[in-house]
Amino acid sequence: MRFRRKMSFNLNLSPNEEAAIKIVSPLKFHRLFTLPATNDHGPLKVSYSVAGPEDGDVPTILFIGGMFCTRWLNIVHEHLAQQEGVRILSIDRPSFGGSTPVPLKDRIPIFLETIPLLLLHLGIPHISILSQSAGTLFALNLLSTHPSLLSPSHPSITLMSPWVHQSQTSVFFLKLASNLPNPLLNHWDDIIGFILNRVQPTLGSSAGAFSSMAGLWKSKEGMRMGREEEETRCREDCGMSADVKRELEKLTMKYVFEENTKGANDEARLCLKSTEGCGWGACENYPEFVKNLKESWERRVDGGEGKLKVQIIMPEEDAMVGEKGKEYFKECWTQEKCGRGIEVGFVEIKGGDHDNILNPEKGVLRPLFKAAKGDARN
16 A cells, blocks of 8 residues: 555554554554546556454445545444454445545546445445445435445445535535635545644534534543443444553554555535536435435335335434535434335434444444344244
8 A cells, every 4th residue: 555655663662552552453454455447547446444254144234434434434333343243344435445446427426336346356245235325425416326236135335424515504604614725625534634633632523524423423422421331332342452442543644644545535516516527426415316216116115026115314413514404314214205115224423423323332333234134044
């Protein structure tokens, strides 16, 4: 993996730092796949990670995270995935990690081209989809374009903290951001890297980072719970002490930004639809998307396939979409609008925010992993 800046190493490491380095080191978290050349593009590198069992016929969840949610964030899923016997696959989208840059207009199409070929390369016949934040756009397009990648008997997709365009929310700072001159977003990743690695420990908030890793890695969970409870949760759900997890968070944050993060600049444009080439593909209009999905899955169910299970998990407080955005998304996905081919469910996580509901300690992921395993066996 090529780093964009020279890395420095401190040989005087504490035991917790040594443990964190050992956790992030396995090659399973730093794999490369080459997307073959076509008439439209040359060969493209894609970096990715695998949490949980690497081999064998085990249920696979494709994790499609939000902005800055690179393959590094999959590492924290390793313990839970191994416990539950599920495989979690996460790729770096273009211009993240070792993945080749592509034009903004090609971000979603290249993602849709990559996933089926990567699954074929890995010998994985079917997946469940789990997305968060900006990953919603990629997940819904994948569902629309490649529904056969899901299990024919128990197809499922889970949308956590789904992204909603600022035109449908009351989030003022995103409306303001959408009017920024386009060149200013060329340095978005550098700004966020500075915030998360230098300023973040004093800010403790992710809202200004377009749902970056701040809330995910630097949440206030330790402040909201007692030291003993924090330690217990970390050991049960992450397989490490709270002190080691804190070192893992710092190390991961550092390494993410040592690699390429320029993809965040285009993903900011994509989320905001702030310039040309920012179309959302099949989910350009959420109500229209659900209408089309309803019709297609009713046909699939009539053909003998299982109903699509859609689970929407929202935090109690979501600074990125606000209450208005949450209600808008819920209204798009009512059971009546989803029809008889789709089963839709909503869950709100008390005390959760846009990012931290992905933390294993929040207790959301284990039931999802168990459900994926149960669906694969039925």
